[in-house]
Amino acid sequence: MRRVVFRREQTCQGPLILVNAAHPLAEVPPPRLTDLTGSGVLLEREAARLLNACIHAVGGRRDIVPVSGWRSRAEQQSIWEETLTKEGADFTRRYVALPGCSxxxxxLAIDLGKRAAQIDFIRPDFPDHSACGAFRRLAAEYGFIQRYRREKESLTGIAEEPWHFRYVGVPHARLMEDNGLCLEEYGNFLRAGPREYALSNGRRMTVSYLPCPRETAELTMPENTRFRVSGHNDGGLILTVWEAIL
Structure with a gap:
């Protein structure tokens, strides 16, 4: 067995961090970023790799374009102020997150658009047909969720955005999709008890929530167990354990 120690600051890091007005993002160095196909749009490396794989799988390279990925806090502040001036307070609150809450x-978030001569930066067109629709239906298999849905507006604080996708990883995207959950609901879903998920190859994964009330938390794991831990930005950690291969 091996002893694994988690630090409290890890609760604010990882692909499952919750970011909204009630859970602002701590000012930390940016993640490892990569340029999406030379577009100038940046995304965390793992998320970028799987985004490209999903777009390729649906034959969408000619039709789907990245519009906005990683933003610095200063850029988010500028977008907020510009949108407020051009569109007014109500529109801005519905479609633009406050700096620190984006x-x-x-x-880990990407706005996608259908290729066109002109694309709206704030609300790009991403229809539910052709390659765009195929991407939407396959996204969870690659770890992405449509982050803001109409029926979840009271929880997310953001209006429906069919173009905004968030990388959370596998199996979390599938668990959220299958159970009709947004990221705001996922922590409570896991607090109710560990959840199991079977990959297409039959290998099982178990996902559970770990509260981290002190500066450190400890976990004992079998030596050869593959696992991953992500913060949820609410004081807890989400643990994903892969079934051992015998």
Missing amino acids: EHETG
């Missing part, structure tokens, strides 16, 4: 600052 998923774009994590490098």
